[in-house]
Each structure stands twice: as structure tokens, then as C-alpha cells.
Amino acid sequence: xxxxxxxxxxxxxxxxxxxxxxxxxxxxxxxxxxxxxxxxxxxxxxxxxxxxxxxxxxxxxxxxxxxxxxxxxxxxxxxxxxxxxxxxxxxxxxxxxxxxxxxxxxxxxxxxxxxxxxxxxxxxxxxxxxxxxxxxxxxxxxxxxxxxxxxxxxxxxxxxxxxxxxxxxxxxxxxxxxxxxxxxxxxxxxxxxxxxxxxxxxxxxxxxxxxxxxxxxxxxxxxxxxxxxxxxxxxxxxxxxxxxxxxxxxxxxxxxxxxxxxxxxxxxxxxxxxxxxxxxxxxxxxxxxxxxxxxxxxxxxxxxxxxxxxxxxxxxxxxxxxxxxxxxxxxxxxxxxxxxxxxxxxxxxxxxxxxxxxxxxxxxxxxxxxxxxx
Amino acid sequence: xxxxxxxxxxxxxxxxxxxxxxxxxxxxxxxxxxxxxxxxxxxxxxxxxxxxxxxxxxxxxxxxxxxxxxxxxxxxxxxxxxxxxxxxxxxxxxxxxxxxxxxxxxxxxxxxxxxxxxxxxxxxxxxxxxxxxxxxxxxxxxxxxxxxxxxxxxxxxxxxxxxxxxxxxxxxxxxxxxxxxxxxxxxxxxxxxxxxxxxxxxxxxxxxxxxxxxxxxxxxxxxxxxxxxxxxxxxxxxxxxxxxxxxxxxxxxxxxxxxxxxxxxxxxxxxxxxxxxxxxxxxxxxxxxxxxxxxxxxxxxxxx
Numbered sequence: 184x185x186x187x188x189x190x191x192x193x194x195x196x197x198x199x200x201x202x203x204x205x206x207x208x209x210x211x212x213x214x215x216x217x218x219x220x221x222x223x224x225x226x227x228x229x230x231x232x233x234x235x236x237x238x239x240x241x242x243x244x245x246x247x248x249x250x251x252x253x254x255x256x257x258x259x260x261x262x263x264x265x266x267x268x269x270x271x272x273x274x275x276x277x278x279x280x281x282x283x284x285x286x287x288x289x290x291x292x293x294x295x296x297x298x299x300x301x302x303x304x305x306x307x308x309x310x311x312x313x314x315x316x317x318x319x320x321x322x323x324x325x326x327x328x329x330x331x332x333x334x335x336x337x338x339x340x341x342x343x344x345x346x347x348x349x350x351x352x353x354x355x356x357x358x359x360x361x362x363x364x365x366x367x368x369x370x371x372x373x374x375x376x377x378x379x380x381x382x383x384x385x386x387x388x389x390x391x392x393x394x395x396x397x398x399x400x401x402x403x404x405x406x407x408x409x410x411x412x413x414x415x416x417x418x419x420x421x422x423x424x425x426x427x428x429x430x431x432x433x434x435x436x437x438x439x440x441x442x443x444x445x446x447x448x449x450x451x452x453x454x455x456x457x458x459x460x461x462x463x464x465x466x467x468x469x470x471x472x473x474x475x476x477x478x479x480x481x482x483x484x485x486x487x488x489x490x491x492x493x494x495x496x497x498x499x500x501x502x503x504x505x506x507x508x509x510x511x512x513x514x515x516x517x518x519x520x521x522x523x524x525x526x527x528x529x530x531x532x533x534x535x536x537x538x539x540x541x542x543x544x545x546x547x548x549x550x551x552x553x554x555x556x557x
Numbered sequence: 558x559x560x561x562x563x564x565x566x567x568x569x570x571x572x573x574x575x576x577x578x579x580x581x582x583x584x585x586x587x588x589x590x591x592x593x594x595x596x597x598x599x600x601x602x603x604x605x606x607x608x609x610x611x612x613x614x615x616x617x618x619x620x621x622x623x624x625x626x627x628x629x630x631x632x633x634x635x636x637x638x639x640x641x642x643x644x645x646x647x648x649x650x651x652x653x654x655x656x657x658x659x660x661x662x663x664x665x666x667x668x669x670x671x672x673x674x675x676x677x678x679x680x681x682x683x684x685x686x687x688x689x690x691x692x693x694x695x696x697x698x699x700x701x702x703x704x705x706x707x708x709x710x711x712x713x714x715x716x717x718x719x720x721x722x723x724x725x726x727x728x729x730x731x732x733x734x735x736x737x738x739x740x741x742x743x744x745x746x747x748x749x750x751x752x753x754x755x756x757x758x759x760x761x762x763x764x765x766x767x768x769x770x771x772x773x774x775x776x777x778x779x780x781x782x783x784x785x786x787x788x789x790x791x792x793x794x795x796x797x798x799x800x801x802x803x804x805x806x807x808x809x810x811x812x813x814x815x816x817x818x819x820x821x822x823x824x825x826x827x828x829x830x831x832x833x834x835x836x837x838x839x840x841x842x843x844x845x846x847x848x849x850x851x852x853x854x855x856x857x858x859x860x861x
Contacts, residue, residue, distance in 0.1 A: 231812035231833075261775030262642035267813050270772045274820055289772075457656070460635065461672075462649040463642075493809040496607045497649035501656050517607070 184209040188251035190239040193404030198321035205317030207307035211251040213242035216407040234489035235401040258289025263463035327372040339417030343383040395476040397426040398487035457501040464494030477509025490519035561626035563618035569729035572704040589618040592736035603657040609805040628666040636671030705756040708733040722751040724789040727803035755785035779814035799828040806835035
């Protein structure tokens with residue numbers, strides 16, 4: 184059976200694995216992103232390329248070591264560099280001596296049916312019904328993960344015994360990966376959501392900090408690259424509202440955008456006083472969500488961006504003014520291969536302390552539940 | 558009325574067109590002077606650290622112009638050709654200016670090119686309309702060379718006999734801004750080097766390099782560099798001994814395009830020197846690297 188791999192992004196490897204095995208190929212999941220992955224990728228990637236490109240390369244190499252023969256990758260039309268990842272990565276891997284084929288999902292340059300021929304060539308099961316079933320199953324899993332994660336962000340800061348939620352989360356991912364029928368997925372998701380809801384909670388009466396997490400999609404979704412920022416914040420007692428979820432992104436940006444050209448009108452309108460032009464990537468969304476966070480009286484915003492990310496830099500330039508006008512504190516964290524957990528953690532703790540102090544004054548001196556450090 | 562044009566970014570491609578357009582409108586045009594250290598310092602002071610040096614230089618020019626003119630033209634170049642952007646930072650340029658220099662907001666004159674209307678003349682007409690200037694629907698003939706070629710002409714006067722030919726790759730605002738690249742072009746000519754730049758590319762050769770790419774590139778300046786490289790490597794009139802790549806530190810598109818260009822240069826077996834600049838660049842470092850590179854090429858041509 185053909186061995187196919189793909190780069191990691193968040194927990195999407197669980198639905199992707201289902202998708203590929205349903206289509207009759209053998210999925211090779213790259214080993215979880217580690218220091219080795221990043222070192223391998225950085226060694227052969229261009230120095231100023233954005234961080235996701237480097238981590239992707241590390242994923243490919245480790246997957247090739249595990250026997251992968253074909254790499255699946257998404258494409259794009261710019262202006263963000265992501266659209267050209269596939270092309271550059273192919274050349275880099277070829278020059279580094281790796282013999283592997285690329286299948287990039289995007290509108291072909293010359294012949295409209297080119298992509299379909301390629302897909303037919305790679306996947307043994309390529310009837311429309313096969314695709315329908317595979318995509319449906321994968322989608323159910325992706326949805327279950329996102330629904331679960333949303334609840335986790337709410338429960339984790341309130342758990343009585345630190346680490347309970349994270350343990351259940353890990354178990355859920357593990358079991359979800361193993362099931363392969365619609366009924367089983369649904370039952371598993373229901374069971375675990377039940378379990379989450381029954382976690383013993385601390386005293387509920389204390390107001391908690393609410394922080395919006397936004398920025399570049401890869402860094403927001405990939406917890407192994409962002410130093411598990413959601414978990415760190417959650418364990419400090421902060422409710423984290425992540426603005427990007429994998430299923431939302433696929434539904435809106437990939438599918439809805441084809442049928443409804445102004446699907447993103449709300450974001451454009453929100454961002455307009457600060458950022459009027461489309462700048463690629465998630466630039467507009469970053470600004471729009473920051474504005475929304477200010478209007479909705481969140482306690483703070485954390486922006487994640489890879490070093491040299493162009494759309495996020497333009498967005499970042501506008502954020503100080505939003506902070507000033509809407510009274511919403513923003514912390515921008517830029518991550519690349521040189522970032523270290525201690526540095527990120529220190530900055531998070533300091534930020535959370537400041538926010539807690541600020542909120543204390545606002546709620547009239549009542550002590551807030553914030554656990555900083557250990 | 559006086560309109561100011563910042564001598565930065567793609568002024569080096571389109572500056573002569575912009576100037577002649579405003580002159581036709583009967584407006585006095587002031588182009589900011591060549592970049593100097595104070596321009597860079599002014600720009601870097603107001604801008605976010607993460608922005609690239611060319612954008613900081615642009616902001617510096619805007620600050621310099623503010624006192625001298627009534628309106629400052631901000632070219633908002635989203636697309637100058639179909640299916641290709643310039644760079645996200647160009648797309649957000651008016652927003653960057655507005656946020657870094659809020660006191661100048663009323664003075665800005667934004668000329669928006671793209672995303673649908675890629676014709677610069679029409680965009681300029683719209684901008685002129687905002688000022689209450691009506692202009693005939695006919696393009697008058699643009700006179701003169703573009704600022705990039707003017708820079709080259711000034712250099713070629715003191716050319717002597719050449720020993721080496723070096724191809725320079727990079728965005729026009731990196732290659733021709735002598736303060737940005739610390740006098741790179743002048744230093745090369747003084748060392749008896751013949752310079753070939755992308756802007757010398759004959760019009761008939763457009764598309765020869767970028768067309769060979771398996772996926773269409775969506776950055777205009779990147780496409781242009783691929784064409785230039787193809788022409789430099791295989792053109793009959795260019796016999797290149799080595800390449801120098803000039804880029805701003807942490808440039809987004811150049812990280813990708815530059816890497817692909819580098820691989821093609823390597824395949825062709827030509828030497829390459831990569832120079833990246835930021836506002837703290839020291840001249841001594843560039844001189845040393847340049848001397849070493851030229852020495853190596855001379856040595857190589859003797860041995861081979």
C-alpha cells in the first residue's frame with residue numbers, strides 16, 4: 184500500500200489519518216514535533232523563511248525515515264508565503280537528497296483536470312462515494328476534537344486537581360484516533376464531554392481572567408510549537424478563548440469562501456478603523472478579534488506570530504492604537520526555532536499578573552484566583 | 558499645491574510616471590532627497606521593530622516631506638499586474654503610515670492600485686479626482702528614464718575597463734538606494750566591476766524565467782527577478798562571473814524567492830554573495846565581505 188504523509192497542524196492528524204486510510208492508502212503520521220524535528224527542518228530551510236515551513240520540513244524528514252513515499256500539502260494564491268510552501272519544500276527536499284513525491288492541493292496551472300488525474304493516480308479508492316464517506320468520517324472527528332477543546336478551555340482553569348482536564352484530553356485524543364465508525368465517534372465524544380463536565384471544580388464565585396488567543400493559524404493550533412500556551416494559561420486560572428479552530432478554518436476559508444465571496448465581511452468591518460486593506464494570512468482577523476475583545480470587555484489579548492510573518496507584522500503595527508483606544512492589553516509573542524519555553528512562560532506570567540492587578544482594581548479589591556509560577 | 562513623493566520602495570520603478578502625471582495636472586512635485594542616515598533613524602524611531610528596513614526608510618521619507626509639501630503621495634500598490642501581489646507590507650502600507658504617524662493623516666494622498674483595477678494611470682486619475690483635479694482621459698507621453706536606470710547611468714560615467722561582471726539580484730529599492738546598501742554599486746564600479754541589474758532586462762525577455770516555474774509565483778518583484786536571473790545566466794550579452802543578492806533583513810518574499818534563486822545559481826555553478834541589511838548595518842562588514850568575494854572570483858577565473 185502507498186505510504187502517504189502530511190505535515191502536523193494541531194490535532195488534525197487524527198482526522199487526516201482516517202481520511203487517508205478510508206481512501207485506501209497507508210497514512211504515515213510524522214512523529215510528534217520535538218526538538219529534533221525543529222533542528223532537522225531548520226538545518227535545510229532558508230534562514231528567514233517562516234517557522235511553520237521549517238517545522239513542516241522536519242515533519243517530512245521524520246516521516247520519510249518512517250517510510251513515507253508521498254507528501255500531501257495544501258497550496259494557495261498569496262500574498263502569504265504559505266501558498267508557495269509546497270514548491271519550495273519540494274526543491275529543498277530534493278536538493279537535500281530525499282526521494283519523495285509531492286501532491287499539492289491547489290488549482291492547477293495549465294490543465295484544469297490535472298489535479299484530479301494526480302489524485303486518481305495516488306488513491307486506489309477514488310469513487311465519489313469513497314470520498315464522501317472518508318471526508319464525512321474525518322469531518323466528524325475534527326468536529327469532535329474542536330467541540331471537546333472548546334469545553335476544555337472553559338473547564339481547565341476551574342479544575343480542583345491540577346492536570347485532571349489535560350489527562351482526560353490526552354485520553355480522548357488517543358481513543359478517538361482508534362475508532363472508525365460514525366456511531367463510535369459520536370458515542371466517544373459524548374462520553375468524554377460528560378466526563379469533562381463531571382470534573383470537580385473549585386469555588387465558582389471568583390471572577391476569572393478571560394484572554395483571547397489569536398494570531399497566525401499554525402502557531403495558534405500547534406501546541407507543540409507554541410509551548411502549550413493554552414494549557415499554561417489554563418493552569419494559571421485563565422479562561423482562554425481561542426479564535427481559530429481547525430474546523431472553522433476549513434469551513435470558512437476553504438469551502439465557504441468559494442460560494443460566498445464576502446463571507447468575512449464582519450471581520451473586515453470590525454478591522455476597518457484600524458486596518459483597511461487585506462494583507463493576507465490572518466492579518467484582518469487578528470485586528471478584528473482584538474477589536475471584538477476590546478468591545479466585549481475581555482481582560483487581554485495574546486497574539487502569536489512566527490518570526491518574519493508579514494501579515495501579522497502589519498497587524499501588530501495597528502495593535503498599540505487599539506490598546507489605547509479600546510483599553511485592551513495585548514501581548515505579542517513571536518516564536519521561532521530560538522524561542523525557549525522559560526522565556527515564553529515568564530512573559531505569560533508577567534502579563535497575567537498585570538491583568539489580574541488591573542482587574543482587581545476594577546472589581547473593587549477582591550482577590551482573584553491566579554496561580555502564577557509553581 | 559505641492560505634492561510630495563517619497564523616494565522609497567517602488568519609486569525606483571514608477572517614480573518618473575508619477576512625477577510626470579502630477580506635472581500634467583499642474584501641480585508642483587517635490588521628491589524627497591536621497592536616503593541618508595537621518596532618514597533611516599527617523600523611520601526606525603516611529604516604526605515597529607519587526608518591520609523591514611525599506612518600510613522604515615519609506616516612513617523616514619514621509620517624515621522628511623511632511624514639512625515641505627501639502628500632500629504626500631502614498632502609493633498603495635496591492636497589485637500592479639493580474640494574479641500577483643507586491644508584498645503584504647505594501648498592501649498594508651497606508652495603515653502602517655496612519656498608525657505610525659497619526660499626526661500626518663490629513664496630509665496623506667493614497668493612490669490605490671489594485672486589487673481589481675491594476676492600471677496605475679486610472680488609479681492616479683482617481684486620486685487626482687479627490688483633490689478636485691480633472692485630467693483628460695489620455696495618457697501623455699512619459700518622458701525620461703525610470704529612477705532605477707537613472708542611477709545606473711550616473712554610475713556608468715566613471716566606468717573604466719572591466720575585469721569582472723557581476724549580476725545583482727534584489728528588489729529595486731535595495732539595489733539603487735545607496736544608503737540602504739551602503740554604496741554597494743559605487744564600490745563595485747570602483748573595483749572595476751561591470752554591474753548587471755534586473756532593471757537592465759530587455760522588455761522582450763519578460764516571463765522567460767518566471768514562466769519556467771512549476772507554480773506561478775504570486776509576487777511581482779519575485780517574478781521579475783526570476784526573469785532577470787534567466788536572462789543573466791543564458792543571455793548572450795551577459796557574461797556573469799558571479800552574483801550578489803541584496804535583501805533586507807527578514808524580508809518575507811525574499812526568504813522564499815531568494816532561496817529558489819540561490820538554488821538555480823548553484824546549479825549553474827556560479828558564485829553567490831548574499832548581503833542582508835538592517836538599520837544597524839556596519840560599513841566595514843560589507844566592505845570586507847565584498848573584497849573577499851571579488852578576490853575569490855578573480856582567483857577562480859584564473860584557475861578555471
